[in-house]
Amino acid sequence: MSSMPAGDGAAGRSDGRGESSDERADRNWEEMMQELRVMQTGTQILTGFLLAVAFQPLFQELTESQRVLYILLVLLAATATILALAPVGMHRVLFGRRRKTELVHAANRIVKANLVVIAAVTVGVTMLIIDVTFTRTFALIAGGAGILAIICLWVLWPLFLRRRR
Structure with a gap:
C-alpha cells in the first residue's frame, strides 16, 4: 500500500475510514481539487491586480x-x-490509467510548493502597496508580520494540532 500525503493515513496506519487505497486516493484527489480552487481564485485576483498596476499613470x-x-x-x-x-493538466494526461495514487502524491508536492509561492506573492504585494503609499520601513514591518503570520497559521499551528491528536 502506497503512503498518502501526510495527515491522510500513511501506509500501515488506519485513519478509521475503512477505505481501500483507491478510495483514499479518490477522496484525497477531491479534497485537493477543492484546495486548488481556492488557490486559483486568490491567485487570479492577485495576478489581475498586478497586471492592472502597470497601466496606471x-x-x-x-x-x-x-x-x-x-x-x-x-x-x-x-x-x-x-x-x-x-495537477489538472497532469490529471488530463493520466486520466483513465489507474495512476491516481501517483497523481495525488505529485499534486501534493506541487500544492505545497505553490503555497510557498502564494505566500511570497501575498507578502510581496502587501509590501509593495505599503512602500508606495506610506514608507519602506512600514512595508518591511508589514512584510515581516505577514511572514510571521503565514509561518504560524500555515505551519506551526497545523503541526501543533497534528501532535495533539
Missing part, C-alpha cells in the same frame, strides 16, 4: 527597487498560476 513614478519588486511579483504570480493548474 502613477506606475512611472515607482522607484527602481519598487519596479524590480513589481516584476518579481508578476513572475511569482504567473508561477503560482502555472503550479495551481499543473
Whole structure:
C-alpha cells in the first residue's frame, strides 16, 4: 500500500475510514481539487491586480527597487498560476490509467510548493502597496508580520494540532 500525503493515513496506519487505497486516493484527489480552487481564485485576483498596476499613470513614478519588486511579483504570480493548474493538466494526461495514487502524491508536492509561492506573492504585494503609499520601513514591518503570520497559521499551528491528536 502506497503512503498518502501526510495527515491522510500513511501506509500501515488506519485513519478509521475503512477505505481501500483507491478510495483514499479518490477522496484525497477531491479534497485537493477543492484546495486548488481556492488557490486559483486568490491567485487570479492577485495576478489581475498586478497586471492592472502597470497601466496606471502613477506606475512611472515607482522607484527602481519598487519596479524590480513589481516584476518579481508578476513572475511569482504567473508561477503560482502555472503550479495551481499543473495537477489538472497532469490529471488530463493520466486520466483513465489507474495512476491516481501517483497523481495525488505529485499534486501534493506541487500544492505545497505553490503555497510557498502564494505566500511570497501575498507578502510581496502587501509590501509593495505599503512602500508606495506610506514608507519602506512600514512595508518591511508589514512584510515581516505577514511572514510571521503565514509561518504560524500555515505551519506551526497545523503541526501543533497534528501532535495533539
